[in-house]
Amino acid sequence: MDDIKFIIRFYFKKYIDFFTRRLFCLIISLFWGNWIQNTSLENTLSYCSGKIKFYRNKGNDISKYRFIDKRDVKGSHLDFINNGYKIKHKGSTAGTSGTPFSFLRDLRCMVAEQHFQNLYFGWKNKYRVVFRGERIFRSGYKPHKIYMCIPFIKEMYISSYHISDAGLEMAVKKLSRIKNKCLWAYPSTAYILAQYCIKNNKDIHFDFVATSSEMLFDWQIEAIEKAFKCQVKDWYGQAERVAALYRCPNGNYHEVPNYSHIEFCKYNGSLFEIAGTQYHNRIMPLVRYNTHDLVEFNETECPCGNKGINIKVIHGRIGDFIHTGTDTKTATGLYCAFFKDARRINGAQICIDKDNKIVVKIVREECFNEEDEQLLIKTIGSHLPEGMFRIQYVSCLERNPSGKLNYVVHK
Structure with a gap:
């Protein structure tokens, strides 16, 4: 029943x-x-300056607004809300960090x-x-x-x-x-x-x-x-609705026009963080909200004809980096190696604990053998120092409550 x-x-x-x-x-x-x-950055900032306590009297010059992130919104949650709206939808996200x-x-x-x-x-x-x-x-x-x-x-x-x-x-x-x-x-x-x-x-x-x-x-x-x-x-995109990118037929990502105002903040080397200002949410607008998602630009013009920002890869978040002691590696590079260099792998997940120890969970194909295991160890060893990781074979991978597969899990 x-x-x-x-x-x-x-x-x-x-x-x-x-x-x-x-x-x-x-x-x-x-x-x-x-x-x-009526969609523009100036209109959005004027609204926030007059209606939202957190941004009160900052005007319509975006340089007067500091970058914020999830911690700021959690710490001053009520200060971001205009309570005059009756029709509203409550959303939530755990994000990559699980917060x-x-x-x-x-x-x-x-x-x-x-x-x-x-x-x-x-x-x-x-x-x-x-x-x-x-x-x-x-x-x-x-x-x-x-x-x-x-x-x-x-x-x-x-x-x-x-x-x-x-x-x-x-x-x-x-x-x-x-x-x-x-x-x-x-x-x-x-x-x-x-x-x-x-x-x-x-x-x-x-x-x-x-x-x-x-x-x-x-x-x-x-x-x-x-x-x-x-x-x-x-x-x-993200649950916060501060930035949206679409993949064109040539494999590059471009901004969705009129969705929001996006800024790219230098992080390290060729990597930039995505920060955005909402255009279409008046009940809880976020200005210069840093998603901490990382992207890398393609310096050449996209063949699709788009003249705006040309992004070749979205790497994920800062938390999806592995510190080996001597350098820092993207978890993306290790994850892709499972499917490029190893064999007979149906799925993989990288679990990082608070001591930076790594458990690599692997879903094997039925024909996976000892030779494949040695190749897998060699593949991981080319990215991580010996003693920093161990392999765990599983029948299925851990998904979050929404059913999404986080390829990097922080314990």
């Missing part, structure tokens, strides 16, 4: 989400033109996010297959099939909490009968589905694969495009 109630609630929530999106589309058609005309953080979004902020993603993904008339950590089934329930289709609204949800070859086989059979579809997934879940299809010679086509919320790696793109014969569209 509890399982049936959970499923009914899931269906109900998805229908509410669907009609909410339709309402947002109506709001966009009625008000977006006026909103976008909990809650914030408020107003109606315009929620509508704007949908508007910009709709423009980039172009999925208005697509059958949307969602593989992003949705809790379709009650915790502990073992379903016969790992997916659920929502009648009348062209959506299918696949559970990332019940992944198995048998479950994926049933999902793929269903997918083969669906036309005009796109996949909305985490990079890690899209890769799992792609690898299954490649390994089992399953021919599945999507019009495109849309990803976000995790780092997207070249080896993931290669597998996804090979399996599904389509383009990967990746969206970089």
Whole structure:
């Protein structure tokens, strides 16, 4: 009975989400033109200076505002809020560091996010297959099939909490009968589905694969495009809604116009931190909010014709760096090496404790042998000193409560 109630609630929530999106589309058609005309950094700063206690009387010169981050917002949470708004949505994020953080979004902020993603993904008339950590089934329930289709609204949800070859086989059979579809997934879940299809010679086509919320790696793109014969569209954003970047067909990332004001703060060498000022949230606006996400620029002009900032890679956060004692390495480099230089690896995760000791969790393929293990040790040893790491073989990798795979976990 509890399982049936959970499923009914899931269906109900998805229908509410669907009609909410339709309402947002109506709001966009009625008000977006006026909103976008009044969108500017100057207007945002004037509003914050007059309405938000934390920014009181700072004016519309951005140099008068200091950079802030999650610690500032947590420490003075109420000072960032305009309590005059009745329609609001409470969001939260644990982030890479695992530090909990809650914030408020107003109606315009929620509508704007949908508007910009709709423009980039172009999925208005697509059958949307969602593989992003949705809790379709009650915790502990073992379903016969790992997916659920929502009648009348062209959506299918696949559970990332019940992944198995048998479950994926049933999902793929269903997918083969669906036309005009796109996949909305985490990079890690899209890769799992792609690898299954490649390994089992399953021919599945999507019009495109849309990803976000995790780092997207070249080896993931290669597998996804090979399996599904389509383009990967990746969206970089964060729950705080202070910056958005999109991946163009040439593999570079560009700013989403009119989304926010983005600044890039020098961190180290060729790396820059992303800081942003919101344009579309009046209930809890954030100015010069440092995400601590790191990017590296491409100095050449992008072939797509975009004349703005050209980013070649998003490295992740400062916490995703490994200090070896003699130098500092990106965890990204080590993580990519598992799939470039090692063999027969289905998944990997880097766990760093407070003493900077590292446990590398590995999901092996069935044919993984001693020779593969020696190559794996050699691969990790080329990045980390001996004695700094140990390998732990696991059947699955740890995901956060949202179902996302954090490739670096801090214990």
